[in-house]
Amino acid sequence: MKASHLQGLRAAAVALGVAALASGRLAATPIAVVEEGAGANEVVNVSSSTLGDNLWVYACAIDVLVDGITTTGFCIDPWHWSLSGTMAYDSESLANGPKVADGMGAATALQIEQLWEEYYTPTISNSTAAGLQMAIWDLVSASVGAATGGAYWYTLNSGDDYGASAMVAWVEANPNAAAANLVAITGPGQDYVISASALPGATIDAPPTAYTGSPLSVSSLATAPGDNLTLHLIEWESPAGTWTENTAPAIGATDNLTIGITFPTTGLWTVCAGASTDGGNTWFYSTSQQVNVTSGITAYTLETMAVPSSGAANWYTASPIVQKVYQVQHLNP
Numbered sequence: 202m203k204a205s206h207l208q209g210l211r212a213a214a215v216a217l218g219v220a221a222l223a224s225g226r227l228a229a230t231p232i233a234v235v236e237e238g239a240g241a242n243e244v245v246n247v248s249s250s251t252l253g254d255n256l257w258v259y260a261c262a263i264d265v266l267v268d269g270i271t272t273t274g275f276c277i278d279p280w281h282w283s284l285s286g287t288m289a290y291d292s293e294s295l296a297n298g299p300k301v302a303d304g305m306g307a308a309t310a311l312q313i314e315q316l317w318e319e320y321y322t323p324t325i326s327n328s329t330a331a332g333l334q335m336a337i338w339d340l341v342s343a344s345v346g347a348a349t350g351g352a353y354w355y356t357l358n359s360g361d362d363y364g365a366s367a368m369v370a371w372v373e374a375n376p377n378a379a380a381a382n383l384v385a386i387t388g389p390g391q392d393y394v395i396s397a398s399a400l401p402g403a404t405i406d407a408p409p410t411a412y413t414g415s416p417l418s419v420s421s422l423a424t425a426p427g428d429n430l431t432l433h434l435i436e437w438e439s440p441a442g443t444w445t446e447n448t449a450p451a452i453g454a455t456d457n458l459t460i461g462i463t464f465p466t467t468g469l470w471t472v473c474a475g476a477s478t479d480g481g482n483t484w485f486y487s488t489s490q491q492v493n494v495t496s497g498i499t500a501y502t503l504e505t506m507a508v509p510s511s512g513a514a515n516w517y518t519a520s521p522i523v524q525k526v527y528q529v530q531h532l533n534p
Contacts, residue, residue, distance in 0.1 A: 416461025
């Protein structure tokens, strides 16, 4: 929450929940964060189990500078004030945020992504931004409060919730609604939820099944909002847990990478992709994708026999049946 001038508190914001990058092997990725100020907002009075009672704060969209790129976020942690200056944060899955109580969980994270998809626009009004912010606080507070036995809570004291309760009712009534792709950023101050498109990232594309003995085509798209890609990789993990990497230089805002992977053994393999903007010191990973690898060998039995021609049917009988088993190995397309 960002404290309002109405109470004379310092200009700080409380974070509510975190949306994060789903990663292949890393749980979190370091990023630099600066809170630049409140966007569309309304001032409301709230109480927090850690911050105190009767606090006048901004329920708002928040302008956040993430690794030098300005984006919009919302607070997902009504239990911490924001800090000023450049802060060392991590991006992680939305389900893992906020930092208290090991996060909100996957179900609440999905509801926030659905609310964002339904109600957020770059030209969001003051009242809608306030309602969306308080709906996010309500959902996260309910999840974290249940996980902590009520130790963490948040309540709205002022009368107008700017449609927050209606938003929560809508998302509960529409469990299959479209969802935005969001990530959480968590750190020493308040935690935020932002769009995944505000951070570098990568996607992976591989079929769910493959065969040993021939290359399987796997492709990836790496992106960087700051137009500063340096490296792009595709990597795969064997059933025994050994990782192999294929890394290529990249420049600009996007990069396509396609490689052929020849799986040497059968089993469940894992593939993912990554993008780096600092020469490999920090990586932003895609979600992992599993590939079930089989030998692709199929056995076929061929049966042959000699039969008399139609005119010699009374003079000759058919020969015994002869069988031959052939093995065919399928190749990856």
